[in-house]
Amino acid sequence: MLAKRIIPCLDVRQGRVVKGKRFQAIEDVEDPVVLADRYCREGADELVFYDITASAEDRGIFDEVVRRVSKVVNIPLTVGGGIATVEDFTRVLMAGADKVSVNTAAVRRPELIREAALKFGAQCVVLSVDVSKVGPDRWEVVVKGGRETTGMSALEWIKQGVALGAGEVVVNSIDQDGVRKGYDVEFLKQVTAAVNVPVIASGGAGALEHFEEAARVADVDGILAASVFHYGDISIGDLKSYLLSHGVAVRPLDHRFDRAAAGAAEAAGAAEQGGN
């Protein structure tokens, strides 16, 4: 059985990690490579980097961030933000991404999902959907970081995206984002029941029990969060201990084993010196 993945998300602008509460009042946090390395050591199961750059010339800076991060981390790396063409997929995959997420561009041109899945495989293509609750049982797709509504049913779009070849879905509730009142479990339940690919919950983490609720009640495969990790309100180690003690299968952080690996590294280093 697969472990539920804990996924820190890092928004990057001009080479720095930022986090916007409701996509406004953007505040600078830290060096992406430093944060990535820290999360990796703390037990993150995957990292997501979003390029929230406004201009094309900053794209090269972002690619360089991905390149540097991929050299440091030993866990999967998903990259998104401004992915509009198959060439964009190639660009970030060459920089070191394992998976690529598409959002607004796929809403505009759904064929992008099919083209990318055919070229790189469905496991490479993550459909990221920003959703907003508009009625008692109605969620709609919003784009441009939550600034523009589309009138499309979010559930129908997710089903269509998976049919086109998306191998994973990130559901980002913009109503919950940065508010820290918990994930949109009601909608997530509908999504996990409707599609047969991994579903990642995003938007709303504020407390340990929010993660448990998403994992147990909505049965999502992964849980993404940003600010609670960036500001140190929740540590990944504490979160995993909490989830394990509440019966949620997560990959344990084994410090004994980290030392064993470090010991092997030292032994190999000593052997190398001995051999010279």
Place this chain on the structure above:
Amino acid sequence: MNDQAATPRKPIAIIDYGVGNIQNLINAFERLEIPAVLTADHDVILNAELSILPGVGAFKDAIDKLRNTGIDQVIQQRVREGRPLLGICLGMQLMFEASEEDGDWEGLGLLKGRFVKFDENMGLKVPHMGWNRLVKERQDPVADGLPEDAYAYYVHSYYLSGGDARDIILSSPYGVAVPGLIRKGSIVGMQFHPEKSGAVGEFLIRQVLAVLMGGTQ
């Protein structure tokens, strides 16, 4: 185990045959400070202390590329001469008899067994993508010291069926016991991505290298 013998004397050859993105595997060796070269040179692949067959993508495309470059023959010769080979993910799958990925394709036939698709009717999400627990099927030096609750990162839709049970060292539960690490003498295969499996992956890379290059049996 002799520490000195476990140290690579010559660079490890990572076989470059034009499939997928294997930069992350190269990054892993750089992180571990293990010298390795990415090469398509037949002599280097044949004579390196250890050759690694990586791969991501489709089976048919990959086996065709191995044959078109003649690297398939070089690998066969290496194995005949008893020199170690490590296959990772799709590279592991290529070492077996066949794969049913979008057809029925013959592999290198170095090991017994074929790759079949996970059954979606069993309620499984396919591909098998994510962190899964490694279960020890048998004792082997490559898995010595691995904790009971170690996890590895998998991304694949086809798994080994009909393999020699004596060669399956680690498996992961996903509808079936999915062979995760196999070893037959100087041939090792890893179905998971060791370069993406955190400290566990790095630990297993070191162990496999020590066993294959150190002469431990």
